[in-house]
Amino acid sequence: MTLRIGDTAPNFTIDTTQGSIEFHDWAKGSWVFFFSHPADYTPVCTTEMGRTAQLAPEFEKRNVKPLGLSTDTVEAHKGWINDVNDTQNTLLEFPIVADKDLEVAQLYDMIHPNESATATVRSVFIIDPNQKVRLIMTYPMTVGRNFNEILRVIDALQTTDRDEVACPADWLPGDSVIIRPTVSDEEAKEKFPQGWKTLRPYLRLTDIK
Missing domain, CATH: 3.30.1020.10 (Antioxidant, Horf6; Chain A, domain2)
Structure with missing residues (x-):
């Protein structure tokens, strides 16, 4: 499925590190920073998860909920979170989706076969409180995201909506x-x-x- 700006973000129900969520219900009333990473226990992903956790106050003041995703299991995610917290000097408290059957990855076009047939690329979806996709970015597996840009574009979207x-x-x-x-x-x-x-x-x- 190809998602475009302005589309309604597809709904799904799936297990996460904080239990099962129904996406639209979980996201209701908030902006969402929904992002995928290739795999747990990998170096770039560890820094990205840590940076997301470090920026929790910035996301909160913008009414943004972070939601991570990879095709690893809940058990793998929970074990890896300990590494993230330890190496990145933070406390990761947002949920990470366990998409081991690639259900959500396929729904959001996060699998790019020329990169990997089973691991997700670094996709970013900014989704507004009306559950509309407002921004889409895709990074290759070897390049970490620019979190200053992620916060900047959220600020810009909220400003353009308000004024x-x-x-x-x-x-x-x-x-x-x-x-x-x-x-x-x-x-x-x-x-x-x-x-x-x-x-x-x-x-x-x-x-x-």
């Missing part, structure tokens, strides 16, 4: 945003009373709190 704006290249919280071209100048006067800078008729920058 009906767009975010320019390399945007960070506090930077100017773009008034959408679909918003007329008259409408912009009401939405953005602080004013804006016009670089081109289609490129208007404004500052928001």
